[in-house]
Amino acid sequence: MTADIPTTAGPRPGTAPPAAKPDRAAKRPRRGRFGVHIFLGGVSLAFLAPLLLAVYASLRPYEETAEHGYFSLPRSLSFDYYRQAFSDSEMSKYFINSIIIAVPGVLIVLFLASFVAFVVARLRIRGGLFLLILFTAGNLLPQQVIVTPLYVMFNRIELPYWMSESMLLYDSYWAVILVNVGFQMGFCVFVLANFMRALPNEILEAAIVDGAGVWTRYWRIVLPLCRPALAALGTLQFTWMYNDFLWALVFISDGDKLPITSALNNLRGQFFTDYNLLAAGSVLVALPTIVVFLLLQRHFIAGLTLGSTKG
Secondary structure, eight states: OOOOOOOOOOOOTTOOOOOOOOOHHHHSOOHHHHHHHHHHHHHHHHHHHHHHHHHHHHTSOHHHHHHHOTTSOOSOOOSHHHHHHHHHTTHHHHHHHHHHHHHHHHHHHHHHHHHHHHHHHHSOOTTHHHHHHHHHHGGGSOGGGGHHHHHHHHTTOBOOTTTOTTSBSTTSHHHHHHHHHHHHHHHHHHHHHHHHHTSOHHHHHHHHHTTOOHHHIIIIIIHHHTHHHHHHHHHHHHHHHHTOOHHHHHHOOOGGGOOGGGGGGGGSOSSOOOHHHHHHHHHHHHHHHHHHHHHTHHHHHHHHTTTTTOO
């Protein structure tokens, strides 16, 4: 008596296996993505429209736009307004003033904010959470509220002549730098503290076992790991301090010390304003921030997307 052994049908010798059916779901286009791309494209165009219109107007003569409108087709295009705006507004002098204010301000705020964030996030001091909330709450204070108290205080703080020609904190670059640092500190501490909390504890524990002190852990371990976040914050801070107009207008009375944002006032006439010339000056003022973003674009995007793929 023999048992029947079930056999499975397989491919015959010498024949190729049947081809797999194409995955229709994989080839099917995702309709949701088209909607997202259209929405993002519309939002990007809405943000770029004023800049594109300014560039377009700056290349056309004012007489042409006054006769045919800003949205008409151009009859002639030239860069004459750019040369005129750069020379008439003395933009090179004001640009140096903005660099004197923005570059030290960015370096000071990043150094102080990173050290405070390291103390709050990694040293676990008592009251660290309250300190972080205090720094964050400082961003909620309207800047215009303390203009008058700061104006009075800066007029009473004396400085040596080599720091301020007016012998006061008022009418000096330091006044604008200190105000920008004070108002931007809270935001930078909040961002860096949350980033430092995400760093692996094993790295700092190994450094402590090797005898590393607080400064060594901060300067040689934590700070290099925070480079993407520092680059993203540095780009934002430079843009904000470079574009500042209020504080310089309040705390600087000497016209030769004003930043580049005030140079546009030199392009406005007493009885007539050529808005095409003003548009060319605005584009020139915005160029340094665009250059900084392009140079730090890779680090800026990496800093904004940190942690987006975790979990």
